[in-house]
Amino acid sequence: MAVRVVLVGCGNMGYAMLAGWLKSGKLAPSETLVIEPNQELRDRAGRLGSVVASSIDDAAGDLSPEIVVIAVKPQVIREVTAGYRKFAGSATFVSVAAGTGIAAFTEILGAGAAVMRCMPNTPAAIGKGMMVVVSNANVKEPAKAFVGDLLSTSGKVATIDDESLMDAVTAVSGSGPAYIFHFIECLTDAAVAAGLPADTARLLAMQTVYGAASLAAESGEDPAVLRRQVTSPNGTTAAALEVLMGQDRLKTLVTEAVGAAKARSVELGK
Numbered sequence: 001m002a003v004r005v006v007l008v009g010c011g012n013m014g015y016a017m018l019a020g021w022l023k024s025g026k027l028a029p030s031e032t033l034v035i036e037p038n039q040e041l042r043d044r045a046g047r048l049g050s051v052v053a054s055s056i057d058d059a060a061g062d063l064s065p066e067i068v069v070i071a072v073k074p075q076v077i078r079e080v081t082a083g084y085r086k087f088a089g090s091a092t093f094v095s096v097a098a099g100t101g102i103a104a105f106t107e108i109l110g111a112g113a114a115v116m117r118c119m120p121n122t123p124a125a126i127g128k129g130m131m132v133v134v135s136n137a138n139v140k141e142p143a144k145a146f147v148g149d150l151l152s153t154s155g156k157v158a159t160i161d162d163e164s165l166m167d168a169v170t171a172v173s174g175s176g177p178a179y180i181f182h183f184i185e186c187l188t189d190a191a192v193a194a195g196l197p198a199d200t201a202r203l204l205a206m207q208t209v210y211g212a213a214s215l216a217a218e219s220g221e222d223p224a225v226l227r228r229q230v231t232s233p234n235g236t237t238a239a240a241l242e243v244l245m246g247q248d249r250l251k252t253l254v255t256e257a258v259g260a261a262k263a264r265s266v267e268l269g270k
């Protein structure tokens with residue numbers, strides 16, 4: 001089968017998306033070409049059945065991909081993207097890099113290049129990702145639909161028209177899984193400090209976050225209502241929430257954290 005999608009960079013994010021796409025069956029492994037210099041990561045992609053190469057120049061055959069997904073670090077994105085200029089006339093480029101704007105890509109690929117920016121997150125690997133997409137005017141409807149279809153296999157897809165919102169998106173859903181993982185770490189440590197064995201502590205922390213997020217998502221209920229349903233007057237939850245919510249402690253911390261991530265996204269784009 002001909003290669004339809006070239007994935008450039010198969011680290012944490014690239015692999016998470018690739019795994020999601022292939023698991024869905026919407027793309028055959030042989031329709032994906034992974035360019036990744038790191039042999040271990042290349043082999044990992046190869047085990048999913050993707051065609052792999054260490055550089056685009058080493059990739060065999062005449063390629064005419066529909067989509068080129070750029071999933072390398074923002075620090076190397078310009079030099080790496082320049083190596084794919086030859087596909088700019090025919091393929092749609094999809095960048096998942098934090099910060100780097102569409103204008104940076106059209107500077108490198110030419111003003112007529114079709115460029116989409118997507119901010120995914122790592123739960124994409126199990127089909128539970130959040131992907132936010134913005135496109136330039138050169139992206140044609142069929143390519144937009146194909147990318148949207150592909151991304152939807154990795155989770156929920158939202159489209160925005162205002163690219164400047166991408167810094168905030170990155171700070172919330174792009175980086176967000178790390179905040180939740182850290183919360184699980186903290187709850188686990190607190191459970192151990194409260195006397196539970198380590199494996200029980202981990203199970204309780206994980207299942208509680210999973211259950212609470214699932215209930216919030218599936219019930220569609222306002223999280224504040226769900227919170228109140230747990231909180232008996234003068235009970236245990238009220239005691240804990242006084243610590244977390246008193247003087248808006250957690251809210252202040254989360255707002256500061258999201259602000260720091262957003263500021264860093266802006267910086268990465270410079």
Ligand SMILES: NC(=O)C1=CN([C@@H]2O[C@H](COP(=O)(O)OP(=O)(O)OC[C@H]3O[C@@H](n4cnc5c(N)ncnc54)[C@H](OP(=O)(O)O)[C@@H]3O)[C@@H](O)[C@H]2O)C=CC1
Nearest residue numbers: 008009011012013035036038071072073074096097098120
């Ligand atoms: N991790 C996440 O949760 C998210 C990441 N992103 C974005 O995704 C992008 C990738 O991040 P992440 O996956 O975490 O980073 P990783 O470092 O895990 O992955 C990037 C990979 O690209 C490889 N690479 C370097 N140069 C080339 C090249 N010329 N051709 C092909 N591959 C190359 C790197 O190899 P080597 O290490 O050997 O240089 C590395 O394996 C970033 O731009 C980030 O902003 C967006 C949303 C979420």
Ligand SMILES: O=C(O)[C@@H]1CCC=N1
Nearest residue numbers: 097098170174175176
């Ligand atoms: O930390 C980062 O810069 C990337 C972007 C969003 C998640 N990871």
